[in-house]
Amino acid sequence: MKPEFLSAVVDTLLPGDDALPTGTNAGVTAKLVEHLSSTATRDRDAYLAVLHAIAEKAGGEDVFALADEATRIAVIETVEKEMAGAFRSLTSLLLADYYEADSVLIAMGWRVEPPQPQGHSLPS
Amino acid sequence: MSKLAPVDVAVVGAGLGGAAFCKRLSERAPHLRIVCLERGDWLGPQNMPAHRKDWQSAILGAWAASPNARLIAGEPSLSADYPIDDSDSPIKPLMWNGVGGSTINWAAHFPRLHPSDFKTKTLDGLGDDWPFTYFDLEPYYDRNDVEMGVAGLAGDPAYPPKPPRPMPPLPLGRAGATAARGFDSFGWHWWPVDAAINSVVYDGRAACNNCGPCLLGCPPRAKSSADVTHWPKALRAGVELRTNCVTQQIVVQGGRAVGVIYRDAEGREYEQPASFVVVACNGIGTARLLMASHIATDPALPLGRNLMFHPCAYARGMFKEELDGPRGPVGCSIYSHEFYETDLSRGFARGVQLQATRENALLLQALRLEPRWGREAHRLLREEFRHSVPMLVMVEDLPEAHNRVALTDEIESDGLPGVKIEYTLSEDSRKRLDFGLDRAEEVLRAAGAHRVVRVPLAPLTGWHLLGTARMGDDPKTSVTDARGRCHAVPNLIVADGSLFPTVGAVNPGSTIGALALKIADDLAGEVGRG
Numbered sequence: 001m002k003p004e005f006l007s008a009v010v011d012t013l014l015p016g017d018d019a020l021p022t023g024t025n026a027g028v029t030a031k032l033v034e035h036l037s038s039t040a041t042r043d044r045d046a047y048l049a050v051l052h053a054i055a056e057k058a059g060g061e062d063v064f065a066l067a068d069e070a071t072r073i074a075v076i077e078t079v080e081k082e083m084a085g086a087f088r089s090l091t092s093l094l095l096a097d098y099y100e101a102d103s104v105l106i107a108m109g110w111r112v113e114p115p116q117p118q119g120h121s122l123p124s
Numbered sequence: 125m126s127k128l129a130p131v132d133v134a135v136v137g138a139g140l141g142g143a144a145f146c147k148r149l150s151e152r153a154p155h156l157r158i159v160c161l162e163r164g165d166w167l168g169p170q171n172m173p174a175h176r177k178d179w180q181s182a183i184l185g186a187w188a189a190s191p192n193a194r195l196i197a198g199e200p201s202l203s204a205d206y207p208i209d210d211s212d213s214p215i216k217p218l219m220w221n222g223v224g225g226s227t228i229n230w231a232a233h234f235p236r237l238h239p240s241d242f243k244t245k246t247l248d249g250l251g252d253d254w255p256f257t258y259f260d261l262e263p264y265y266d267r268n269d270v271e272m273g274v275a276g277l278a279g280d281p282a283y284p285p286k287p288p289r290p291m292p293p294l295p296l297g298r299a300g301a302t303a304a305r306g307f308d309s310f311g312w313h314w315w316p317v318d319a320a321i322n323s324v325v326y327d328g329r330a331a332c333n334n335c336g337p338c339l340l341g342c343p344p345r346a347k348s349s350a351d352v353t354h355w356p357k358a359l360r361a362g363v364e365l366r367t368n369c370v371t372q373q374i375v376v377q378g379g380r381a382v383g384v385i386y387r388d389a390e391g392r393e394y395e396q397p398a399s400f401v402v403v404a405c406n407g408i409g410t411a412r413l414l415m416a417s418h419i420a421t422d423p424a425l426p427l428g429r430n431l432m433f434h435p436c437a438y439a440r441g442m443f444k445e446e447l448d449g450p451r452g453p454v455g456c457s458i459y460s461h462e463f464y465e466t467d468l469s470r471g472f473a474r475g476v477q478l479q480a481t482r483e484n485a486l487l488l489q490a491l492r493l494e495p496r497w498g499r500e501a502h503r504l505l506r507e508e509f510r511h512s513v514p515m516l517v518m519v520e521d522l523p524e525a526h527n528r529v530a531l532t533d534e535i536e537s538d539g540l541p542g543v544k545i546e547y548t549l550s551e552d553s554r555k556r557l558d559f560g561l562d563r564a565e566e567v568l569r570a571a572g573a574h575r576v577v578r579v580p581l582a583p584l585t586g587w588h589l590l591g592t593a594r595m596g597d598d599p600k601t602s603v604t605d606a607r608g609r610c611h612a613v614p615n616l617i618v619a620d621g622s623l624f625p626t627v628g629a630v631n632p633g634s635t636i637g638a639l640a641l642k643i644a645d646d647l648a649g650e651v652g653r654g
């Protein structure tokens with residue numbers, strides 16, 4: 001699948017805002033390429049099926065990548081309805097990569113270090 | 125199959141009930157040879173994800189709370205799971221299968237039942253009375269508090285007086301203080317929870333550093349789980365714990381248990397003869413093993429029936445001011461028992477616990493949003509993250525025979541029959557949930573929430589697996605007597621959450637531990653000190 005297409009899917013799902021980076025800028029598209037190229041990825045077939053369906057509904061990968069945001073959202077919403085389970089798996093994967101990215105944690109006002117060993121302080 | 129040298133007591137399951145039982149019996153009757161068989165393994169801090177950058181997504185894989193989700197994730201499993209067909213239940217069973225049992229991934233909220241919970245039949249004409257009272261169990265609650273290590277504040281007016289808590293309470297944090305303000309504005313009861321979590325160094329274990337994700341295990345060992353509280357002492361007292369050993373069958377001859385058959389990690393089968401067999405595999409595993417062993421399986425008997433979970437709902441309040449986010453032990457802050465006791469003017473009997481919890485990790489908050497993607501999802505998450513207080517509404521579930529654990533026709537890879545659960549939410553539980561949600565929303569709004577979101581029934585809250593081998597005096601309506609002895613096989617003892625005749629509206633861990641100590645004392649009394 002073309003990187004422009006994958007990037008357009010990711011950035012429609014994770015568009016970012018004035019503080020949050022887009023999914024692609026947070027590294028999610030690059031990770032998606034890795035997930036799709038590894039046969040060890042659980043649910044890989046489901047992810048591929050969803051992505052193929054998006055491309056098909058849009059009239060091709062390039063058409064989707066060049067479409068305006070409203071059109072991309074409409075295509076994805078249709079696929080979400082038709083393939084609810086597989087679509088949910090794909091969004092879980094992408095959300096996990098996004099909300100574990102340093103740039104997103106920082107934009108959300110959270111720290112990048114894991115909970116341990118330093119823990120957190122709390123008012124009593 | 126190899127036949128091993130006989131032991132005095134064979135215990136199945138090294139979770140909360142099994143661990144507390146083994147430790148206590150080994151202290152009270154040191155001459156006994158006690159062997160515990162556990163299907164899972166030990167878990168060290170090095171296996172826990174809270175040190176890793178990808179800690180948040182661990183809850184989607186090897187650290188999911190649901191054994192089915194862990195099996196589906198297919199990652200190398202730390203928990204020795206078996207599949208549970210839960211398609212006929214709106215609430216999904218959660219557990220951990222390894223040394224420490226479900227206390228490995230529990231939240232360690234540690235309330236006791238109320239005295240009224242032991243006599244719902246007498247007081248409200250519902251459920252069944254326990255075969256003893258709160259005050260019979262009280263000394264064991266007290267002992268168990270010391271053994272587990274409990275942080276809290278004595279003087280809670282919802283309970284008969286308790287001794288000073290072994291440790292001071294955990295910090296309320298901004299979220300807890302906010303919820304407390306809401307309760308105060310109505311003059312409603314609230315209290316810092318009893319938590320089986322170290323607020324200071326206790327029993328050689330570190331104090332909690334408020335890292336947050338207790339359901340991913342606790343690397344500093346501040347959270348009391350049976351592998352760090354009871355097992356080291358039980359092992360020192362001479363109990364032998366055999367891990368990765370799945371018990372296949374309890375062997376019964378002439379109405380007495382004579383031992384168990386188990387399978388080790390290499391698939392070898394052993395017969396372990398024993399004078400007493402104790403089962404503590406939790407509300408699903410115990411019923412499964414007893415049924416697989418053809419014990420008390422007459423359909424007229426209640427084995428496997430009366431499964432109770434504590435149905436749960438959530439109200440989550442969004443606040444303008446910055447709160448704690450996912451800081452602090454996730455399940456332990458403050459609770460209210462204002463609506464715990466029966467008041468028929470509410471339209472139902474029995475009650476509700478309101479528990480202000482702390483927030484989940486950022487990713488978990490993102491995953492449960494609706495919509496889950498797009499600009500609106502970002503906006504909602506930014507509004508919520510570090511600005512929310514979740515209020516868990518946990519209600520009493522009463523015993524109903526049709527809610528049950530049953531075997532399937534399959535044989536699973538662990539050698540045991542497959543298991544399924546059938547559960548429907550009762551009308552009264554629904555009423556309790558709706559009542560609790562209304563009160564929770566009132567509290568959150570009074571505390572200043574500008575928006576409250578409700579989850580009317582949270583599916584992934586099957587934390588408490590109770591009631592499927594209930595105690596009682598009548599062999600026709602109960603599986604065991606008050607001492608956990610099976611009516612059908614008197615030297616077969618149950619020592620876990622399956623025993624509960626009713627469950628109140630509080631988390632069961634404190635009561636399971638106390639019950640296991642009581643049952644151990646009872647057996648020690650019978651066999652003497654040697």
Ligand SMILES: Cc1cc2nc3c(=O)[nH]c(=O)nc-3n(C[C@H](O)[C@H](O)[C@H](O)COP(=O)(O)OP(=O)(O)OC[C@H]3O[C@@H](n4cnc5c(N)ncnc54)[C@H](O)[C@@H]3O)c2cc1C
Pocket residue numbers: 136137138139140141142161162163164189204218219220221222223224225226227229230231232233234235339369370371372404405406407409410413455587588589619620621622631632633634636
């Ligand atoms: C995510 C989560 C959060 C929770 N939070 C709380 C809380 O805050 N407060 C609270 O009070 N409770 C909580 N609980 C519930 C609490 O952990 C359980 O009620 C308690 O651990 C049950 O004790 P038990 O002895 O009945 O079973 P368990 O602790 O589940 O132990 C059963 C053991 O038996 C073993 N076993 C099963 N079958 C076999 C077999 N055939 N052969 C050998 N071994 C076997 C299992 O591997 C397991 O180790 C929570 C549970 C979960 C999962």
Ligand code: SF4
Pocket residue numbers: 321331332333334335336337338339341342343344345346347452453454
């Ligand atoms: S919050 Fe405290 S108890 Fe929970 S895992 Fe972190 S250190 Fe352990």
